Structures are given as structure tokens and as C-alpha cells.
Amino acid sequence: MPAVSMTVNGKSVAGDVEARTLLVQFLRENLRLTGTHVGCDTSQCGACVVHVDGIAAKSCTLLALQCEGAKITTIEGLAEPNGPLHPMQEAFREHHGLQCGFCTPGMIMSALDIVRRHGHELDERTIREQLDGNLCRCTGYHNIVKAIGAGARAMVKSGAPRQAAE
Amino acid sequence: MNATGIGAAVRRKEDFRFVTGNGQYTDDVTRPGVTRAVFVRSPHARAKLRGIDISVARKMPGVAAVLTGAELTGDKIGNLICGWMIHSKDGSPMKMAPHPALASGTVNYVGDAVAVVIADTLAQGRDAAEKVKVDYEVLPAVTDPAEAKSGPQIHEVAPKNIIYEWSLGDQKAVDAAFASAKHVTRLDIINNRLAPNAIEPRAALAEYDAGTDQLTLWNTTQNPHVSRLVIAAFVGMAPEHKLRVIAPDVGGGFGSKIFIYPEEVVCLWAARKVHRPVKWVAERSESFLTDAHGRDHVTHAELALDGSGKIVALRAKTIANLGAYMSTFSSSVPTYLYGTLLSGQYDIPHIYCEVDAVYTNTVPVDAYRGAGRPEATFVVERLVEVAARQMGIEPPEIRKRNFIKAFPHQTPVIMAYDAGDYHASLRQAMEFADVKSFNKRKRESARNGKLRGLGFSTYIEACGIAPSQAVGSLGCGVGLWESAEVRVNPTGSVEVLTGTHAHGQGHETTFAQLVSERLGIPFENVSIVHGDTDKVQFGMGTYGSRSGAVGMSAVVKALDKIEAKAKKVAAYMLEAAEGDIEFKDGKFTVAGTDKSAPWGDVALNAYIAHKFAGADLEPGLKETSFYDPTNFTFPAGCHICEVEVDTETGKTEIVNWTAVDDFGTVVNPMIVEGQVHGGIAQGVGQALLEGVVYNKDGQLVTGSFMDYTMPRAHDLPLFHLGLTETKSPSNPLGIKGCGEAGAIAAPAAVINAITDAIGTEELSMPATAQAVWSALKRAHGVRQAA
Numbered sequence: 026m027p028a029v030s031m032t033v034n035g036k037s038v039a040g041d042v043e044a045r046t047l048l049v050q051f052l053r054e055n056l057r058l059t060g061t062h063v064g065c066d067t068s069q070c071g072a073c074v075v076h077v078d079g080i081a082a083k084s085c086t087l088l089a090l091q092c093e094g095a096k097i098t099t100i101e102g103l104a105e106p107n108g109p110l111h112p113m114q115e116a117f118r119e120h121h122g123l124q125c126g127f128c129t130p131g132m133i134m135s136a137l138d139i140v141r142r143h144g145h146e147l148d149e150r151t152i153r154e155q156l157d158g159n160l161c162r163c164t165g166y167h168n169i170v171k172a173i174g175a176g177a178r179a180m181v182k183s184g185a186p187r188q189a190a191e
Numbered sequence: 192m193n194a195t196g197i198g199a200a201v202r203r204k205e206d207f208r209f210v211t212g213n214g215q216y217t218d219d220v221t222r223p224g225v226t227r228a229v230f231v232r233s234p235h236a237r238a239k240l241r242g243i244d245i246s247v248a249r250k251m252p253g254v255a256a257v258l259t260g261a262e263l264t265g266d267k268i269g270n271l272i273c274g275w276m277i278h279s280k281d282g283s284p285m286k287m288a289p290h291p292a293l294a295s296g297t298v299n300y301v302g303d304a305v306a307v308v309i310a311d312t313l314a315q316g317r318d319a320a321e322k323v324k325v326d327y328e329v330l331p332a333v334t335d336p337a338e339a340k341s342g343p344q345i346h347e348v349a350p351k352n353i354i355y356e357w358s359l360g361d362q363k364a365v366d367a368a369f370a371s372a373k374h375v376t377r378l379d380i381i382n383n384r385l386a387p388n389a390i391e392p393r394a395a396l397a398e399y400d401a402g403t404d405q406l407t408l409w410n411t412t413q414n415p416h417v418s419r420l421v422i423a424a425f426v427g428m429a430p431e432h433k434l435r436v437i438a439p440d441v442g443g444g445f446g447s448k449i450f451i452y453p454e455e456v457v458c459l460w461a462a463r464k465v466h467r468p469v470k471w472v473a474e475r476s477e478s479f480l481t482d483a484h485g486r487d488h489v490t491h492a493e494l495a496l497d498g499s500g501k502i503v504a505l506r507a508k509t510i511a512n513l514g515a516y517m518s519t520f521s522s523s524v525p526t527y528l529y530g531t532l533l534s535g536q537y538d539i540p541h542i543y544c545e546v547d548a549v550y551t552n553t554v555p556v557d558a559y560r561g562a563g564r565p566e567a568t569f570v571v572e573r574l575v576e577v578a579a580r581q582m583g584i585e586p587p588e589i590r591k592r593n594f595i596k597a598f599p600h601q602t603p604v605i606m607a608y609d610a611g612d613y614h615a616s617l618r619q620a621m622e623f624a625d626v627k628s629f630n631k632r633k634r635e636s637a638r639n640g641k642l643r644g645l646g647f648s649t650y651i652e653a654c655g656i657a658p659s660q661a662v663g664s665l666g667c668g669v670g671l672w673e674s675a676e677v678r679v680n681p682t683g684s685v686e687v688l689t690g691t692h693a694h695g696q697g698h699e700t701t702f703a704q705l706v707s708e709r710l711g712i713p714f715e716n717v718s719i720v721h722g723d724t725d726k727v728q729f730g731m732g733t734y735g736s737r738s739g740a741v742g743m744s745a746v747v748k749a750l751d752k753i754e755a756k757a758k759k760v761a762a763y764m765l766e767a768a769e770g771d772i773e774f775k776d777g778k779f780t781v782a783g784t785d786k787s788a789p790w791g792d793v794a795l796n797a798y799i800a801h802k803f804a805g806a807d808l809e810p811g812l813k814e815t816s817f818y819d820p821t822n823f824t825f826p827a828g829c830h831i832c833e834v835e836v837d838t839e840t841g842k843t844e845i846v847n848w849t850a851v852d853d854f855g856t857v858v859n860p861m862i863v864e865g866q867v868h869g870g871i872a873q874g875v876g877q878a879l880l881e882g883v884v885y886n887k888d889g890q891l892v893t894g895s896f897m898d899y900t901m902p903r904a905h906d907l908p909l910f911h912l913g914l915t916e917t918k919s920p921s922n923p924l925g926i927k928g929c930g931e932a933g934a935i936a937a938p939a940a941v942i943n944a945i946t947d948a949i950g951t952e953e954l955s956m957p958a959t960a961q962a963v964w965s966a967l968k969r970a971h972g973v974r975q976a977a
Contacts, residue, residue, distance in 0.1 A: 070390060
């Protein structure tokens with residue numbers, strides 16, 4: 026089996042994987058980072074969104090081997106262990122932007138990518154259009170839209186970088 | 192009000208683990224030596240199984256076993272069942288066909304499982320599944336419920352594919368009222384078939400401990416105890432006490448995770464056969480093929496009115512598609528959850544309803560958010576709206592003329608509504624929606640070449656499911672009470688074990704709010720335990736907006752007992768008579784004195800038992816309650832949808848949504864609003880976007896998120912919500928329930944709005960751009976539409 030190595034949430038990791046192993050499988054099964062979820066098999070739902078070299082990507086649509094040498098950030102890497110939540114995580118909590126929680130990691134990772142691309146002052150329309158790649162069945166998006174707007178603004182105050190920490 | 196008590200918008204306890212990726216869903220659980228199950232599924236809607244050749248697959252790398260229906264039968268694993276008996280109007284029982292977890296003899300829908308591969312890895316399992324050779328003799332199929340009776344007979348037990356022909360109400364009285372009515376409104380309605388699509392796919396992980404002969408199942412279920420009961424008592428997998436079912440974090444249910452499915456049965460069976468844990472996780476395409484779908488009614492409905500717009504009678508004839516097999520509660524959805532709600536919010540003297548449930552070669556259909564009540568609301572609210580338009584009465588006005596004004600109110604279709612104020616929610620919704628200025632907005636839209644419409648939906652639902660004797664008399668195989676166990680620890684912190692199950696509803700927060708309020712202790716000192724049959728003794732799970740009304744009521748009853756026992760302990764501590772002890776704000780006081788003991792001291796004394804003799808009082812502080820409600824609850828409200836339709840494309844935009852609901856007591860308004868938002872989104876999805884399509888051959892055309900349109904963020908507006916409150920007299924907290932309201936109210940509001948805009952009633956759901964454009968074209972001709 027081919028070997029692969031990458032940096033995940035700031036740590037160097039390596040493993041031998043079957044060539045067809047998806048990035049999401051490598052994260053979930055090899056590294057046991059189960060915060061990244063799989064909700065569909067057609068790149069439609071966005072539950073699996075992680076950051077690859079700072080850019081949002083659907084980890085169900087990348088082979089682990091394509092990520093050789095890449096810097097990956099998953100939901101587990103946003104806040105320091107035992108540290109405060111990232112402002113975007115905090116905004117989802119504060120604004121009840123989640124119910125069952127299954128889509129949430131992907132939503133938060135996509136939200137950060139929206140901030141990266143569109144800045145901290147996001148209007149409702151921009152957020153809704155930019156969330157096209159993430160499905161939620163619980164919230165009707167109402168509070169997710171509010172959370173992302175508030176989280177984006179809070180990131181300025183907290184000094185959190187637009188791009189998630191590696 | 193306590194800052195973390197009832198009525199406070201407390202932020203959720205659950206969220207920390209979910210926003211940090213630390214949730215534990217079934218697929219996140221793993222066990223040493225775990226194998227993966229991959230199912231081989233029928234590509235045909237109906238076929239005879241002539242043979243299955245597993246010889247090649249069996250020898251593939253990593254394969255531990257390949258199992259078929261023949262082995263399942265050989266091991267005497269029983270069939271899945273439907274647990275609600277419905278009788279036809281001739282008195283005959285429903286025709287329940289055998290439903291084996293792996294098909295044998297015939298397959299009856301695309302996706303019906305015929306074999307399972309158990310392998311070391313998922314990839315190896317998939318490779319081997321492709322090598323299982325199944326010899327099918329393809330047979331003709333039927334998928335359209337309207338054609339089921341004349342289609343090929345699917346099951347031996349059900350001639351003409353009829354499961355039951357049920358009726359409710361007084362047909363003669365209804366016919367007489369129609370004969371003398373001044374006005375009759377008639378509608379043909381298709382309530383479109385929906386795929387539930389919780390974002391977490393169904394999953395099961397089964398483990399067998401040969402040393403203790405114990406089976407454990409981690410499962411995406413809304414009701415682990417019901418699952419255990421059915422798998423033990425009916426499927427015969429293991430005795431109930433030898434089977435543990437754990438529902439860890441569950442990523443949305445909406446009804447679809449109530450049911451007991453073939454996959455969990457097969458995983459349990461296979462785990463015992465191969466002596467290794469077995470995990471199965473649905474791919475989304477498997478979810479579309481095998482999750483129980485919702486709705487799928489074909490209805491002809493009629494409303495009779497007098498000259499003043501007062502309703503004199505309603506009648507409906509419905510064909511309900513229940514799919515290829517009867518799912519766990521499927522029989523109840525188009526009967527006692529549908530026909531009984533056809534009175535809506537209105538005083539209707541006579542109602543008659545006939546429902547024919549049929550088999551088709553499609554995946555089973557069962558409860559999906561609202562379950563029967565959205566279908567009933569759509570019938571009633573479309574009829575009322577269309578009648579108003581035909582008679583030249585304003586839609587709110589016809590509603591006011593027919594609203595029930597006095598409670599309790601006995602409808603002609605079983606239900607006794609106990610409390611409500613339908614005028615209040617309509618009035619408030621009309622203010623919020625600025626209905627007065629609608630015509631001005633309509634003119635502005637017209638100047639921009641758009642058609643603007645306003646749609647009302649004054650819905651009712653029966654929730655708080657349900658009084659056990661009542662549902663028992665209607666055929667339900669189980670009681671629908673709920674249990675709670677309150678365990679007070681020696682330090683005064685509290686664990687509440689509930690038989691309800693949360694899969695997004697936030698019970699860890701709301702149930703803790705109740706305890707915090709009642710015991711006057713910090714919210715942080717309360718933990719809610721649910722979803723494990725080894726921890727919670729028994730419970731009926733979560734569906735039918737029942738957890739607050741029934742589950743929290745059980746907690747109240749257990750807390751009553753806790754308080755009574757704690758007062759006895761406090762009396763010994765304070766050397767006072769038990770009757771003199773008062774409990775308030777977390778403190779026990781001797782009435783009229785300054786002698787008191789805080790909650791924590793009393794809890795400790797209950798356990799150290801130094802102040803009383805065991806002969807006088809048992810040590811410890813733990814109480815249990817089983818609460819059976821006295822009635823259903825009847826949440827109701829008014830939703831108003833305002834749309835703009837682009838005449839050139841037929842595209843509908845929802846420009847305003849107002850919802851004013853009466854849920855009785857609200858424990859956490861933030862969570863309640865979230866439930867309403869989500870419900871509306873699912874209702875809008877049904878009205879505008881979603882629809883399962885099977886072709887004539889029974890192939891599922893809408894088998895992925897590429898083909899089945901889920902509501903996305905840009906399909907929906909912000910929602911304007913309000914609450915009115917009449918407390919439910921049928922439970923101690925006055926709660927009515929909020930989980931399904933949005934999905935029940937929304938479809939009629941949307942379709943009433945679009946038909947108002949486009950000036951024709953000939954419009955089916957989903958009202959896609961194409962459907963609306965076509966309706967415009969049919970009604971007004973190409974030129975006007977284009």
C-alpha cells in the first residue's frame with residue numbers, strides 16, 4: 026500500500042493507505058478524527074468540508090494520496106485543546122445554529138471559507154448563496170445564516186485570522 | 192423565572208461537543224476487530240429470486256461471510272412487523288405481508304436486500320458484493336398508488352394490493368349535508384412522496400459477546416427501547432434482556448429513524464455468526480432507496496358550505512401508498528394520524544373519510560415529520576382557501592366564520608380539542624405579515640412584471656402522543672406513556688434518565704431547565720441520560736412532538752416524589768414535623784421559622800442516613816415515574832406565506848413568512864423557534880422542491896442529492912415568528928409540543944400563496960418553476976404566461 030504523509034491540525038501524520046482511500050476515510054478511520062462527517066456520496070451535502078492548504082474542500086471527493094504534503098485543518102483543529110472556542114464555533118452555539126449537529130462541522134468549516142473569500146461584513150444574501158454546498162435538514166438555515174454573520178464579525182474583534190490556524 | 196428555568200432561552204449543553212467535532216454518532220463508534228457489512232440489493236422493482244451464487248464473493252480477500260435470506264430463514268430469524276392494527280370498514284384486519292430482513296423468494300422494490308457481505312474493510316466488502324451473482328426473473332411492477340389495485344398482485348395475502356379499506360365518520364349524515372349544501376368545493380390532491388434525508392445516514396454497529404451471550408447494537412434510532420422490543424419479541428433475535436440497544440448522538444430523524452429496519456437485524460445476526468462486530472453505514476444512495484419515505488397520498492376532497500360560508504360537511508377519499516412492505520407504524524399514519532385531523536380549526540358538524548392503503552413496488556412509506564397531519568392540513572386548508580375564493584369571501588374571514596370558539600370541543604372524528612384560541616393566532620399573524628398593505632405590495636410587484644400572492648394556513652395537530660388506552664383502542668400495539676428516573680447524588684447533583692431520545696431537539700438542555708427550575712439548583716448540576724436500554728429502564732422514544740408534553744411530565748411526576756422524600760429527610764435533619772417542611776428555591780425550611788437546610792445537605796443526609804433509622808425511612812434519593820397523558824395535545828397556529836412569481840420562468844420566491852403558533856408552555860423559546868424554522872423548511876421543501884419519483888418500472892429516478900431537490904439556504908427567507916399561549920390542560924406543565932408544526936402548516940400556506948398569485952388552483956406539489964409556468968400557461972394561455 027502506498028504511504029501518505031500530511032500535516033493535520035498542526036501535527037505531522039503518516040500512514041499506509043489503499044490508493045482508493047478518500048481523505049475523509051483517512052481522517053476518520055486512520056486518525057480517528059470523527060468530527061468530519063459523511064452525509065452523501067455526491068459532494069452535495071458538505072458535512073465533510075475541511076480546509077486543505079487553507080481552502081475549503083469536500084474531503085469525500087479527494088483521495089488521501091492527493092493530499093500528500095498538504096496542510097489539513099479539521100473541525101477538531103479550530104480551537105486549542107482546553108482553550109476558548111473559535112469565534113465561529115462560539116457564534117453557532119450562541120445563535121442556535123445547530124440542532125442535531127451532524128452538518129455543523131462542515132458548516133463551520135465552510136463559514137470560515139466564506140469569510141476568507143468575502144470578508145467579515147457578510148450580508149444575508151451572500152451567506153445564503155455561499156452556503157450552496159452545505160445541506161442542513163434541521164434548522165431551516167435561519168440561525169446558521171445569523172451565526173455566520175455574527176461569527177464573521179466576532180473574528181475581527183478576537184483577531185482570529187481569516188484563514189483557520191493550521 | 193429562574194435564569195436557567197422554564198421559559199429561559201438557555202444556550203444548549205449539547206453544543207460544545209458538536210461545534211468541536213466531539214459528537215459521538217453511530218459511525219463514530221468502533222470496536223476491536225470490527226467488520227463492515229455491504230448489502231447486495233435488488234436492482235429490480237419486482238422479481239423472482241431464482242438463485243444466488245456467492246461462491247466467488249465468498250473467496251474474495253477479507254471476506255468473513257456472505258449471507259443470504261435462505262440462511263436467515265434457516266436460523267429462524269423472524270420478520271419485521273407493523274405494530275398498529277387497522278381494520279377495514281368490513282371488519283377484516285389489515286393484510287400484513289411477510290417482511291424478511293433479507294428477501295427470499297421474491298424482491299419487491301429496488302433496494303430490497305438479498306444478501307450481505309461481511310468483510311474486513313468497506314472496500315473489500317464492496318468488491319465482494321459486486322461478485323455476488325443473483326439470478327432474477329423480472330416481473331411486472333406497480334408504483335403509482337392510483338394504479339395499485341389494477342396492478343400485478345405483490346403479496347399473496349393482499350388481493351388487488353389492498354392492505355385495508357378504512358373509514359371514519361358518519362357517511363350518511365355527510366351525504367345528506369352535501370345534498371342540501373349551497374356551495375360545494377371539490378379538489379383533487381396529490382400529497383407528494385418525500386425522502387426524509389436526515390443528514391446523518393442510518394447506521395448500525397452490532398457486537399456479540401459469546402462469554403455472556405449478550406448482543407449490543409449501536410443504532411441511529413429515535414426509540415432504542417421499541418427497537419429492542421421488536422427485535423427481541425418479534426424478530427426473535429435474542430431475549431430482551433440479552434440485547435442492549437444504544438442510540439448515541441443521532442443526526443436528525445424526522446420520523447425516519449423510528450422504524451426497525453432490516454439492516455440492524457442483519458448486523459446483529461451476522462455479528463453472532465462471524466463472532467466479530469459488524470458495522471453498516473448507509474451511503475446516501477442507500478438512504479434514498481431504503482429509508483422509509485413519507486406522504487404519498489392521492490385524495491379527492493370535498494367541502495360543503497351554506498350560503499354564508501359556514502362549513503356544513505367535509506368528505507375525503509384517499510389512496511395511501513404504503514410501499515412494498517408495512518413499516519413499523521405505517522398503518523397508523525394515513526388513518527388515525529390523518530382522518531382524525533380533518534376538522535382542522537373548524538367547527539364542522541359532519542366529516543367522513545375513506546382511506547385505502549395499498550402495496551406498491553416502492554420502498555415502505557411511514558411517518559415523516561408531521562405524519563398524516565400535514566396531509567390532513569393540506570386537504571382542509573386548500574379546501575377552505577379555494578371555497579373562500581369561489582364564494583368571494585376573504586380567506587381570513589371564512590376562517591373566522593368557522594373557527595371553533597369554545598373548548599373542550601368534540602370533533603366528529605374522534606379528537607376532543609382541549610384548549611386553543613384560533614382567532615388570536617390569526618389576528619397576530621395578520622398584523623405581523625402586514626396583510627393590510629398586501630394589495631399595495633401586489634401592485635408594486637405587478638409593475639415589476641411579477642405576480643404576488645398571499646397564502647394562509649391555520650393548522651392544527653394532535654401531539655403529545657399519546658394516552659395509552661386511547662391508542663390501544665385504536666389498534667396501537669404499544670402504550671405511549673413515558674418514563675423518567677431522577678437520581679439525586681449525595682452531593683446534590685442530579686441525573687435524569689428519560690425514555691425519550693433527542694436527535695436535535697436539545698433535551699439535555701430543556702429537561703435540565705425543568706429540573707433547575709423545580710429544585711432551584713444550578714443548570715450545570717443536572718445531566719440528562721437517554722438512548723441506552725442498559726441505563727434507562729424503558730421508554731417510548733421521541734416522535735409526534737411528545738417529549739415535552741409526555742416525557743417532561745414524567746420528569747415532573749418523579750420530581751414530585753423526590754421532593755416528598757427529601758422533605759422527610761429534611762424533617763429529620765431539622766427536627767420538625769414533615770408537614771411543616773416547605774421547599775422553595777433549593778431550600779427546605781421549617782414553616783414560620785428560620786430553620787432551614789439547603790438542597791445539597793438534604794441530598795447528602797439522604798445517603799449518609801445518620802439522622803434517621805432505616806426502619807423509619809429508606810436511605811437514598813431516587814425516584815421513578817411512568818406518566819400516561821390524559822389526552823393528545825393540540826398545538827395550532829397561523830402561518831402566512833407571501834410569494835412573488837416570475838411569470839417568465841415560473842420561479843417562486845418566498846418574500847415573507849409569518850408564523851404565529853400556540854404551543855402552550857414554552858420551555859426554551861430559542862429551541863422552540865429553531866424547531867419551527869426547521870419544520871417550515873421541510874414544509875417549503877415539500878411545497879416547492881421535493882418529490883420522490885419512481886418510473887413505471889419501479890426505478891428510483893430521484894436517487895441522490897443531484898436529482899432530489901433539498902432546500903438550500905438560498906431557497907428560504909428569514910422567518911418572522913410569534914407565539915400565543917393557551918396552556919394544555921392535559922399535562923402538568925401545559926406543554927403542547929412544537930416539533931412538527933412548521934412541516935404541517937407550511938405546504939398549504941405556500942400553495943395557497945402561489946395559487947393566489949397565478950389565479951388557478953390547478954397546481955400540484957412540488958410547485959417547481961416548471962410546474963408553475965405550466966399552470967400559468969394552462970390557465971391563461973402561452974401569451975400571458977410568457
